[in-house]
Amino acid sequence: MKSFRLLAPVFLGAMVTLTGCSSSESEEEKIVLANMGAQQLYDRASESMEVGNFSAAAQTLSALDSRYPFGPLSHQVQLDLIYSYYKSGKIDETLATVDRFIRLNPNHSDVDYAYYMRGLTNMESDSNLFQELLTIDRSDRDPSKSRQAFEDFRRLIEQYPNSKYAPDAKKRMLHIKDRLARYEIAIARFYMRRQAYVAAANRGRYVIEHFPDTTQVKDALEIMVSSYEQLGLEDLRLNAMKTLKLNFPESDFIS
Known part of the structure:
Protein backbone atom coordinates (compact mmCIF):
# COMPACT_ATOMS: atom_id res chain seq x y z
CA MET A 1 0.00 0.00 0.00
CA HIS A 108 -20.42 10.25 -61.41
CA SER A 109 -18.39 7.46 -63.01
CA ASP A 110 -17.46 6.12 -59.57
CA VAL A 111 -20.90 6.18 -57.97
CA ASP A 112 -20.95 2.36 -58.24
CA TYR A 113 -17.98 2.34 -55.87
CA ALA A 114 -19.99 4.41 -53.39
CA TYR A 115 -22.84 1.90 -53.45
CA TYR A 116 -20.34 -0.94 -53.04
CA MET A 117 -18.73 0.73 -50.04
CA ARG A 118 -22.16 1.33 -48.54
CA GLY A 119 -22.85 -2.39 -48.75
CA LEU A 120 -19.45 -3.27 -47.29
CA THR A 121 -19.93 -0.85 -44.41
CA ASN A 122 -23.38 -2.12 -43.49
CA MET A 123 -22.15 -5.70 -43.78
CA GLU A 124 -19.19 -4.90 -41.54
CA SER A 125 -21.38 -3.30 -38.89
CA ASP A 126 -23.35 -6.55 -38.60
CA SER A 127 -20.27 -8.61 -37.81
CA ASN A 128 -18.73 -9.10 -34.38
CA LEU A 129 -15.02 -9.82 -34.34
CA PHE A 130 -14.97 -11.15 -30.79
CA GLN A 131 -17.86 -13.52 -31.43
CA GLU A 132 -16.15 -14.79 -34.56
CA LEU A 133 -12.87 -15.32 -32.71
CA LEU A 134 -14.65 -17.24 -29.96
CA THR A 135 -16.82 -19.07 -32.52
CA ILE A 136 -19.96 -17.97 -30.68
CA ASP A 137 -23.06 -18.42 -32.81
CA ARG A 138 -25.26 -15.34 -32.57
CA SER A 139 -27.54 -16.04 -35.50
CA ASP A 140 -30.42 -14.61 -33.49
CA ARG A 141 -29.05 -11.07 -33.39
CA ASP A 142 -30.88 -8.35 -35.31
CA PRO A 143 -30.05 -8.73 -39.04
CA SER A 144 -31.25 -5.28 -40.10
CA LYS A 145 -27.77 -4.16 -41.13
CA SER A 146 -27.33 -7.30 -43.22
CA ARG A 147 -30.65 -6.62 -44.92
CA GLN A 148 -29.51 -3.09 -45.70
CA ALA A 149 -26.20 -4.38 -47.06
CA PHE A 150 -28.10 -6.84 -49.27
CA GLU A 151 -30.21 -3.97 -50.60
CA ASP A 152 -27.07 -1.88 -51.26
CA PHE A 153 -25.44 -4.69 -53.24
CA ARG A 154 -28.69 -5.44 -55.08
CA ARG A 155 -28.99 -1.81 -56.16
CA LEU A 156 -25.38 -1.82 -57.34
CA ILE A 157 -25.91 -4.94 -59.47
CA GLU A 158 -29.21 -3.76 -60.94
CA GLN A 159 -28.08 -0.23 -61.77
CA TYR A 160 -24.47 -1.03 -62.69
CA PRO A 161 -24.39 -4.65 -63.90
CA ASN A 162 -21.04 -4.11 -65.65
CA SER A 163 -19.37 -2.58 -62.60
CA LYS A 164 -16.08 -4.17 -61.60
CA TYR A 165 -17.52 -4.42 -58.10
CA ALA A 166 -20.58 -6.42 -59.22
CA PRO A 167 -18.98 -9.91 -59.07
CA ASP A 168 -17.84 -9.44 -55.48
CA ALA A 169 -21.19 -7.91 -54.56
CA LYS A 170 -22.95 -11.06 -55.85
CA LYS A 171 -20.74 -13.28 -53.69
CA ARG A 172 -21.44 -11.15 -50.66
CA MET A 173 -25.17 -11.30 -51.31
CA LEU A 174 -25.01 -15.09 -51.12
CA HIS A 175 -23.23 -14.84 -47.77
CA ILE A 176 -25.83 -12.37 -46.52
CA LYS A 177 -28.69 -14.63 -47.63
CA ASP A 178 -27.21 -17.43 -45.57
CA ARG A 179 -26.93 -15.06 -42.61
CA LEU A 180 -30.60 -14.08 -42.97
CA ALA A 181 -31.64 -17.72 -43.32
CA ARG A 182 -29.73 -18.64 -40.15
CA TYR A 183 -31.60 -15.89 -38.35
CA GLU A 184 -34.94 -17.36 -39.45
CA ILE A 185 -33.84 -20.82 -38.28
CA ALA A 186 -32.73 -19.43 -34.91
CA ILE A 187 -36.13 -17.83 -34.42
CA ALA A 188 -37.90 -21.00 -35.57
CA ARG A 189 -36.00 -23.01 -32.96
CA PHE A 190 -36.98 -20.47 -30.34
CA TYR A 191 -40.62 -21.01 -31.27
CA MET A 192 -40.12 -24.77 -31.11
CA ARG A 193 -38.85 -24.48 -27.54
CA ARG A 194 -41.92 -22.40 -26.73
CA GLN A 195 -44.12 -25.02 -28.42
CA ALA A 196 -45.33 -22.39 -30.87
CA TYR A 197 -45.34 -24.90 -33.70
CA VAL A 198 -47.36 -22.90 -36.21
CA ALA A 199 -44.93 -19.99 -35.98
CA ALA A 200 -41.95 -22.37 -36.19
CA ALA A 201 -43.33 -24.08 -39.30
CA ASN A 202 -43.99 -20.71 -40.94
CA ARG A 203 -40.39 -19.65 -40.33
CA GLY A 204 -39.17 -22.88 -41.87
CA ARG A 205 -41.38 -22.41 -44.92
CA TYR A 206 -40.13 -18.81 -45.26
CA VAL A 207 -36.56 -20.10 -45.55
CA ILE A 208 -37.60 -22.62 -48.23
CA GLU A 209 -39.41 -19.95 -50.24
CA HIS A 210 -36.95 -17.07 -49.91
CA PHE A 211 -33.55 -18.68 -49.32
CA PRO A 212 -33.63 -21.98 -51.26
CA ASP A 213 -29.97 -21.66 -52.26
CA THR A 214 -28.59 -21.44 -48.70
CA THR A 215 -27.18 -24.02 -46.31
CA GLN A 216 -30.20 -23.69 -44.02
CA VAL A 217 -32.75 -25.53 -46.19
CA LYS A 218 -32.15 -28.87 -44.47
CA ASP A 219 -32.76 -27.38 -41.02
CA ALA A 220 -35.86 -25.59 -42.31
CA LEU A 221 -37.36 -28.83 -43.65
CA GLU A 222 -36.58 -30.68 -40.41
CA ILE A 223 -38.31 -27.96 -38.40
CA MET A 224 -41.33 -28.16 -40.69
CA VAL A 225 -41.53 -31.95 -40.33
CA SER A 226 -41.30 -31.76 -36.55
CA SER A 227 -43.78 -28.88 -36.27
CA TYR A 228 -46.39 -30.49 -38.52
CA GLU A 229 -46.04 -33.71 -36.54
CA GLN A 230 -46.69 -31.86 -33.28
CA LEU A 231 -49.69 -30.12 -34.86
CA GLY A 232 -51.10 -33.40 -36.21
CA LEU A 233 -51.00 -32.10 -39.80
CA GLU A 234 -50.13 -35.40 -41.45
CA ASP A 235 -50.42 -34.33 -45.11
CA LEU A 236 -48.11 -31.36 -44.58
CA ARG A 237 -45.69 -33.51 -42.59
CA LEU A 238 -45.55 -36.10 -45.37
CA ASN A 239 -44.94 -33.43 -48.02
CA ALA A 240 -42.13 -31.89 -46.00
CA MET A 241 -40.65 -35.33 -45.29
CA LYS A 242 -40.78 -36.24 -48.98
CA THR A 243 -38.83 -33.09 -49.87
CA LEU A 244 -36.37 -33.77 -47.07
CA LYS A 245 -35.76 -37.36 -48.24
CA LEU A 246 -35.28 -36.24 -51.82
CA ASN A 247 -32.73 -33.53 -51.06
CA PHE A 248 -31.12 -34.64 -47.78
CA PRO A 249 -31.30 -38.44 -47.49
CA GLU A 250 -28.68 -38.32 -44.72
CA SER A 251 -30.99 -36.38 -42.37
CA ASP A 252 -31.48 -37.88 -38.91
CA PHE A 253 -35.18 -37.13 -39.27
CA ILE A 254 -35.49 -39.86 -41.90
CA SER A 255 -36.04 -43.27 -40.34
Missing part, protein backbone atom coordinates in the same frame (compact mmCIF):
# COMPACT_ATOMS: atom_id res chain seq x y z
CA LYS A 2 2.82 2.44 0.84
CA SER A 3 4.44 1.67 -2.45
CA PHE A 4 1.26 2.55 -4.33
CA ARG A 5 0.87 5.84 -2.47
CA LEU A 6 4.40 6.83 -3.29
CA LEU A 7 4.10 5.93 -6.95
CA ALA A 8 0.62 7.35 -7.52
CA PRO A 9 1.63 11.05 -7.64
CA VAL A 10 4.42 10.25 -10.06
CA PHE A 11 2.06 8.21 -12.23
CA LEU A 12 -0.60 10.91 -12.18
CA GLY A 13 2.01 13.51 -13.00
CA ALA A 14 3.12 11.47 -15.96
CA MET A 15 -0.48 11.17 -17.10
CA VAL A 16 -0.95 14.93 -16.95
CA THR A 17 2.29 15.44 -18.85
CA LEU A 18 1.32 12.95 -21.56
CA THR A 19 -2.15 14.47 -21.86
CA GLY A 20 -0.64 17.91 -22.17
CA CYS A 21 1.74 16.72 -24.86
CA SER A 22 -1.06 15.05 -26.76
CA SER A 23 -3.19 18.18 -26.63
CA SER A 24 -0.23 20.29 -27.72
CA GLU A 25 0.57 17.96 -30.61
CA SER A 26 -3.07 18.04 -31.71
CA GLU A 27 -3.10 21.82 -31.78
CA GLU A 28 0.16 21.88 -33.68
CA GLU A 29 -1.27 19.44 -36.21
CA LYS A 30 -4.29 21.70 -36.74
CA ILE A 31 -1.97 24.67 -37.34
CA VAL A 32 0.11 22.70 -39.84
CA LEU A 33 -2.98 21.58 -41.74
CA ALA A 34 -4.40 25.11 -41.73
CA ASN A 35 -1.30 26.41 -43.52
CA MET A 36 -1.36 23.79 -46.28
CA GLY A 37 -2.85 24.22 -49.72
CA ALA A 38 -5.22 21.74 -51.38
CA GLN A 39 -2.53 19.72 -53.18
CA GLN A 40 -0.31 19.62 -50.11
CA LEU A 41 -3.18 18.34 -47.99
CA TYR A 42 -4.05 15.67 -50.52
CA ASP A 43 -0.44 14.54 -50.82
CA ARG A 44 -0.22 14.31 -47.04
CA ALA A 45 -3.43 12.23 -46.89
CA SER A 46 -2.16 9.96 -49.68
CA GLU A 47 1.05 9.32 -47.76
CA SER A 48 -0.95 8.40 -44.66
CA MET A 49 -3.08 6.00 -46.68
CA GLU A 50 -0.02 4.37 -48.24
CA VAL A 51 1.41 3.50 -44.81
CA GLY A 52 -1.97 2.35 -43.49
CA ASN A 53 -2.59 5.29 -41.17
CA PHE A 54 -6.20 5.73 -42.25
CA SER A 55 -7.23 7.65 -39.14
CA ALA A 56 -4.69 10.38 -39.94
CA ALA A 57 -5.68 10.26 -43.61
CA ALA A 58 -9.34 10.75 -42.69
CA GLN A 59 -8.49 13.74 -40.53
CA THR A 60 -6.53 15.38 -43.34
CA LEU A 61 -9.10 14.55 -46.01
CA SER A 62 -11.89 15.88 -43.83
CA ALA A 63 -10.03 19.17 -43.43
CA LEU A 64 -9.43 19.29 -47.18
CA ASP A 65 -13.07 18.52 -47.94
CA SER A 66 -14.25 21.28 -45.60
CA ARG A 67 -11.92 23.93 -46.99
CA TYR A 68 -12.19 23.05 -50.68
CA PRO A 69 -15.61 21.40 -51.17
CA PHE A 70 -15.79 22.29 -54.88
CA GLY A 71 -12.13 22.13 -55.87
CA PRO A 72 -10.68 20.01 -58.68
CA LEU A 73 -9.82 17.27 -56.18
CA SER A 74 -13.19 17.29 -54.42
CA HIS A 75 -14.59 14.07 -55.91
CA GLN A 76 -11.43 12.05 -55.31
CA VAL A 77 -11.13 13.50 -51.82
CA GLN A 78 -14.64 12.32 -50.96
CA LEU A 79 -13.98 8.84 -52.37
CA ASP A 80 -10.73 8.55 -50.43
CA LEU A 81 -12.48 9.84 -47.33
CA ILE A 82 -15.10 7.09 -47.66
CA TYR A 83 -12.35 4.47 -47.76
CA SER A 84 -10.35 6.01 -44.94
CA TYR A 85 -13.38 6.21 -42.66
CA TYR A 86 -14.23 2.60 -43.52
CA LYS A 87 -10.71 1.36 -42.77
CA SER A 88 -10.75 3.33 -39.51
CA GLY A 89 -13.90 1.53 -38.41
CA LYS A 90 -15.98 4.72 -38.39
CA ILE A 91 -19.27 3.29 -39.57
CA ASP A 92 -21.51 6.35 -39.18
CA GLU A 93 -19.00 8.68 -40.84
CA THR A 94 -18.53 6.28 -43.73
CA LEU A 95 -22.25 5.98 -44.42
CA ALA A 96 -22.80 9.72 -44.12
CA THR A 97 -19.99 10.43 -46.61
CA VAL A 98 -21.26 7.75 -48.99
CA ASP A 99 -24.80 9.13 -48.92
CA ARG A 100 -23.55 12.66 -49.50
CA PHE A 101 -21.45 11.57 -52.47
CA ILE A 102 -24.36 9.68 -54.06
CA ARG A 103 -26.76 12.58 -53.45
CA LEU A 104 -24.43 15.21 -54.94
CA ASN A 105 -22.94 13.08 -57.74
CA PRO A 106 -25.61 10.63 -58.96
CA ASN A 107 -24.07 10.43 -62.44
Whole structure:
Protein backbone atom coordinates (compact mmCIF):
# COMPACT_ATOMS: atom_id res chain seq x y z
CA MET A 1 0.00 0.00 0.00
CA LYS A 2 2.82 2.44 0.84
CA SER A 3 4.44 1.67 -2.45
CA PHE A 4 1.26 2.55 -4.33
CA ARG A 5 0.87 5.84 -2.47
CA LEU A 6 4.40 6.83 -3.29
CA LEU A 7 4.10 5.93 -6.95
CA ALA A 8 0.62 7.35 -7.52
CA PRO A 9 1.63 11.05 -7.64
CA VAL A 10 4.42 10.25 -10.06
CA PHE A 11 2.06 8.21 -12.23
CA LEU A 12 -0.60 10.91 -12.18
CA GLY A 13 2.01 13.51 -13.00
CA ALA A 14 3.12 11.47 -15.96
CA MET A 15 -0.48 11.17 -17.10
CA VAL A 16 -0.95 14.93 -16.95
CA THR A 17 2.29 15.44 -18.85
CA LEU A 18 1.32 12.95 -21.56
CA THR A 19 -2.15 14.47 -21.86
CA GLY A 20 -0.64 17.91 -22.17
CA CYS A 21 1.74 16.72 -24.86
CA SER A 22 -1.06 15.05 -26.76
CA SER A 23 -3.19 18.18 -26.63
CA SER A 24 -0.23 20.29 -27.72
CA GLU A 25 0.57 17.96 -30.61
CA SER A 26 -3.07 18.04 -31.71
CA GLU A 27 -3.10 21.82 -31.78
CA GLU A 28 0.16 21.88 -33.68
CA GLU A 29 -1.27 19.44 -36.21
CA LYS A 30 -4.29 21.70 -36.74
CA ILE A 31 -1.97 24.67 -37.34
CA VAL A 32 0.11 22.70 -39.84
CA LEU A 33 -2.98 21.58 -41.74
CA ALA A 34 -4.40 25.11 -41.73
CA ASN A 35 -1.30 26.41 -43.52
CA MET A 36 -1.36 23.79 -46.28
CA GLY A 37 -2.85 24.22 -49.72
CA ALA A 38 -5.22 21.74 -51.38
CA GLN A 39 -2.53 19.72 -53.18
CA GLN A 40 -0.31 19.62 -50.11
CA LEU A 41 -3.18 18.34 -47.99
CA TYR A 42 -4.05 15.67 -50.52
CA ASP A 43 -0.44 14.54 -50.82
CA ARG A 44 -0.22 14.31 -47.04
CA ALA A 45 -3.43 12.23 -46.89
CA SER A 46 -2.16 9.96 -49.68
CA GLU A 47 1.05 9.32 -47.76
CA SER A 48 -0.95 8.40 -44.66
CA MET A 49 -3.08 6.00 -46.68
CA GLU A 50 -0.02 4.37 -48.24
CA VAL A 51 1.41 3.50 -44.81
CA GLY A 52 -1.97 2.35 -43.49
CA ASN A 53 -2.59 5.29 -41.17
CA PHE A 54 -6.20 5.73 -42.25
CA SER A 55 -7.23 7.65 -39.14
CA ALA A 56 -4.69 10.38 -39.94
CA ALA A 57 -5.68 10.26 -43.61
CA ALA A 58 -9.34 10.75 -42.69
CA GLN A 59 -8.49 13.74 -40.53
CA THR A 60 -6.53 15.38 -43.34
CA LEU A 61 -9.10 14.55 -46.01
CA SER A 62 -11.89 15.88 -43.83
CA ALA A 63 -10.03 19.17 -43.43
CA LEU A 64 -9.43 19.29 -47.18
CA ASP A 65 -13.07 18.52 -47.94
CA SER A 66 -14.25 21.28 -45.60
CA ARG A 67 -11.92 23.93 -46.99
CA TYR A 68 -12.19 23.05 -50.68
CA PRO A 69 -15.61 21.40 -51.17
CA PHE A 70 -15.79 22.29 -54.88
CA GLY A 71 -12.13 22.13 -55.87
CA PRO A 72 -10.68 20.01 -58.68
CA LEU A 73 -9.82 17.27 -56.18
CA SER A 74 -13.19 17.29 -54.42
CA HIS A 75 -14.59 14.07 -55.91
CA GLN A 76 -11.43 12.05 -55.31
CA VAL A 77 -11.13 13.50 -51.82
CA GLN A 78 -14.64 12.32 -50.96
CA LEU A 79 -13.98 8.84 -52.37
CA ASP A 80 -10.73 8.55 -50.43
CA LEU A 81 -12.48 9.84 -47.33
CA ILE A 82 -15.10 7.09 -47.66
CA TYR A 83 -12.35 4.47 -47.76
CA SER A 84 -10.35 6.01 -44.94
CA TYR A 85 -13.38 6.21 -42.66
CA TYR A 86 -14.23 2.60 -43.52
CA LYS A 87 -10.71 1.36 -42.77
CA SER A 88 -10.75 3.33 -39.51
CA GLY A 89 -13.90 1.53 -38.41
CA LYS A 90 -15.98 4.72 -38.39
CA ILE A 91 -19.27 3.29 -39.57
CA ASP A 92 -21.51 6.35 -39.18
CA GLU A 93 -19.00 8.68 -40.84
CA THR A 94 -18.53 6.28 -43.73
CA LEU A 95 -22.25 5.98 -44.42
CA ALA A 96 -22.80 9.72 -44.12
CA THR A 97 -19.99 10.43 -46.61
CA VAL A 98 -21.26 7.75 -48.99
CA ASP A 99 -24.80 9.13 -48.92
CA ARG A 100 -23.55 12.66 -49.50
CA PHE A 101 -21.45 11.57 -52.47
CA ILE A 102 -24.36 9.68 -54.06
CA ARG A 103 -26.76 12.58 -53.45
CA LEU A 104 -24.43 15.21 -54.94
CA ASN A 105 -22.94 13.08 -57.74
CA PRO A 106 -25.61 10.63 -58.96
CA ASN A 107 -24.07 10.43 -62.44
CA HIS A 108 -20.42 10.25 -61.41
CA SER A 109 -18.39 7.46 -63.01
CA ASP A 110 -17.46 6.12 -59.57
CA VAL A 111 -20.90 6.18 -57.97
CA ASP A 112 -20.95 2.36 -58.24
CA TYR A 113 -17.98 2.34 -55.87
CA ALA A 114 -19.99 4.41 -53.39
CA TYR A 115 -22.84 1.90 -53.45
CA TYR A 116 -20.34 -0.94 -53.04
CA MET A 117 -18.73 0.73 -50.04
CA ARG A 118 -22.16 1.33 -48.54
CA GLY A 119 -22.85 -2.39 -48.75
CA LEU A 120 -19.45 -3.27 -47.29
CA THR A 121 -19.93 -0.85 -44.41
CA ASN A 122 -23.38 -2.12 -43.49
CA MET A 123 -22.15 -5.70 -43.78
CA GLU A 124 -19.19 -4.90 -41.54
CA SER A 125 -21.38 -3.30 -38.89
CA ASP A 126 -23.35 -6.55 -38.60
CA SER A 127 -20.27 -8.61 -37.81
CA ASN A 128 -18.73 -9.10 -34.38
CA LEU A 129 -15.02 -9.82 -34.34
CA PHE A 130 -14.97 -11.15 -30.79
CA GLN A 131 -17.86 -13.52 -31.43
CA GLU A 132 -16.15 -14.79 -34.56
CA LEU A 133 -12.87 -15.32 -32.71
CA LEU A 134 -14.65 -17.24 -29.96
CA THR A 135 -16.82 -19.07 -32.52
CA ILE A 136 -19.96 -17.97 -30.68
CA ASP A 137 -23.06 -18.42 -32.81
CA ARG A 138 -25.26 -15.34 -32.57
CA SER A 139 -27.54 -16.04 -35.50
CA ASP A 140 -30.42 -14.61 -33.49
CA ARG A 141 -29.05 -11.07 -33.39
CA ASP A 142 -30.88 -8.35 -35.31
CA PRO A 143 -30.05 -8.73 -39.04
CA SER A 144 -31.25 -5.28 -40.10
CA LYS A 145 -27.77 -4.16 -41.13
CA SER A 146 -27.33 -7.30 -43.22
CA ARG A 147 -30.65 -6.62 -44.92
CA GLN A 148 -29.51 -3.09 -45.70
CA ALA A 149 -26.20 -4.38 -47.06
CA PHE A 150 -28.10 -6.84 -49.27
CA GLU A 151 -30.21 -3.97 -50.60
CA ASP A 152 -27.07 -1.88 -51.26
CA PHE A 153 -25.44 -4.69 -53.24
CA ARG A 154 -28.69 -5.44 -55.08
CA ARG A 155 -28.99 -1.81 -56.16
CA LEU A 156 -25.38 -1.82 -57.34
CA ILE A 157 -25.91 -4.94 -59.47
CA GLU A 158 -29.21 -3.76 -60.94
CA GLN A 159 -28.08 -0.23 -61.77
CA TYR A 160 -24.47 -1.03 -62.69
CA PRO A 161 -24.39 -4.65 -63.90
CA ASN A 162 -21.04 -4.11 -65.65
CA SER A 163 -19.37 -2.58 -62.60
CA LYS A 164 -16.08 -4.17 -61.60
CA TYR A 165 -17.52 -4.42 -58.10
CA ALA A 166 -20.58 -6.42 -59.22
CA PRO A 167 -18.98 -9.91 -59.07
CA ASP A 168 -17.84 -9.44 -55.48
CA ALA A 169 -21.19 -7.91 -54.56
CA LYS A 170 -22.95 -11.06 -55.85
CA LYS A 171 -20.74 -13.28 -53.69
CA ARG A 172 -21.44 -11.15 -50.66
CA MET A 173 -25.17 -11.30 -51.31
CA LEU A 174 -25.01 -15.09 -51.12
CA HIS A 175 -23.23 -14.84 -47.77
CA ILE A 176 -25.83 -12.37 -46.52
CA LYS A 177 -28.69 -14.63 -47.63
CA ASP A 178 -27.21 -17.43 -45.57
CA ARG A 179 -26.93 -15.06 -42.61
CA LEU A 180 -30.60 -14.08 -42.97
CA ALA A 181 -31.64 -17.72 -43.32
CA ARG A 182 -29.73 -18.64 -40.15
CA TYR A 183 -31.60 -15.89 -38.35
CA GLU A 184 -34.94 -17.36 -39.45
CA ILE A 185 -33.84 -20.82 -38.28
CA ALA A 186 -32.73 -19.43 -34.91
CA ILE A 187 -36.13 -17.83 -34.42
CA ALA A 188 -37.90 -21.00 -35.57
CA ARG A 189 -36.00 -23.01 -32.96
CA PHE A 190 -36.98 -20.47 -30.34
CA TYR A 191 -40.62 -21.01 -31.27
CA MET A 192 -40.12 -24.77 -31.11
CA ARG A 193 -38.85 -24.48 -27.54
CA ARG A 194 -41.92 -22.40 -26.73
CA GLN A 195 -44.12 -25.02 -28.42
CA ALA A 196 -45.33 -22.39 -30.87
CA TYR A 197 -45.34 -24.90 -33.70
CA VAL A 198 -47.36 -22.90 -36.21
CA ALA A 199 -44.93 -19.99 -35.98
CA ALA A 200 -41.95 -22.37 -36.19
CA ALA A 201 -43.33 -24.08 -39.30
CA ASN A 202 -43.99 -20.71 -40.94
CA ARG A 203 -40.39 -19.65 -40.33
CA GLY A 204 -39.17 -22.88 -41.87
CA ARG A 205 -41.38 -22.41 -44.92
CA TYR A 206 -40.13 -18.81 -45.26
CA VAL A 207 -36.56 -20.10 -45.55
CA ILE A 208 -37.60 -22.62 -48.23
CA GLU A 209 -39.41 -19.95 -50.24
CA HIS A 210 -36.95 -17.07 -49.91
CA PHE A 211 -33.55 -18.68 -49.32
CA PRO A 212 -33.63 -21.98 -51.26
CA ASP A 213 -29.97 -21.66 -52.26
CA THR A 214 -28.59 -21.44 -48.70
CA THR A 215 -27.18 -24.02 -46.31
CA GLN A 216 -30.20 -23.69 -44.02
CA VAL A 217 -32.75 -25.53 -46.19
CA LYS A 218 -32.15 -28.87 -44.47
CA ASP A 219 -32.76 -27.38 -41.02
CA ALA A 220 -35.86 -25.59 -42.31
CA LEU A 221 -37.36 -28.83 -43.65
CA GLU A 222 -36.58 -30.68 -40.41
CA ILE A 223 -38.31 -27.96 -38.40
CA MET A 224 -41.33 -28.16 -40.69
CA VAL A 225 -41.53 -31.95 -40.33
CA SER A 226 -41.30 -31.76 -36.55
CA SER A 227 -43.78 -28.88 -36.27
CA TYR A 228 -46.39 -30.49 -38.52
CA GLU A 229 -46.04 -33.71 -36.54
CA GLN A 230 -46.69 -31.86 -33.28
CA LEU A 231 -49.69 -30.12 -34.86
CA GLY A 232 -51.10 -33.40 -36.21
CA LEU A 233 -51.00 -32.10 -39.80
CA GLU A 234 -50.13 -35.40 -41.45
CA ASP A 235 -50.42 -34.33 -45.11
CA LEU A 236 -48.11 -31.36 -44.58
CA ARG A 237 -45.69 -33.51 -42.59
CA LEU A 238 -45.55 -36.10 -45.37
CA ASN A 239 -44.94 -33.43 -48.02
CA ALA A 240 -42.13 -31.89 -46.00
CA MET A 241 -40.65 -35.33 -45.29
CA LYS A 242 -40.78 -36.24 -48.98
CA THR A 243 -38.83 -33.09 -49.87
CA LEU A 244 -36.37 -33.77 -47.07
CA LYS A 245 -35.76 -37.36 -48.24
CA LEU A 246 -35.28 -36.24 -51.82
CA ASN A 247 -32.73 -33.53 -51.06
CA PHE A 248 -31.12 -34.64 -47.78
CA PRO A 249 -31.30 -38.44 -47.49
CA GLU A 250 -28.68 -38.32 -44.72
CA SER A 251 -30.99 -36.38 -42.37
CA ASP A 252 -31.48 -37.88 -38.91
CA PHE A 253 -35.18 -37.13 -39.27
CA ILE A 254 -35.49 -39.86 -41.90
CA SER A 255 -36.04 -43.27 -40.34
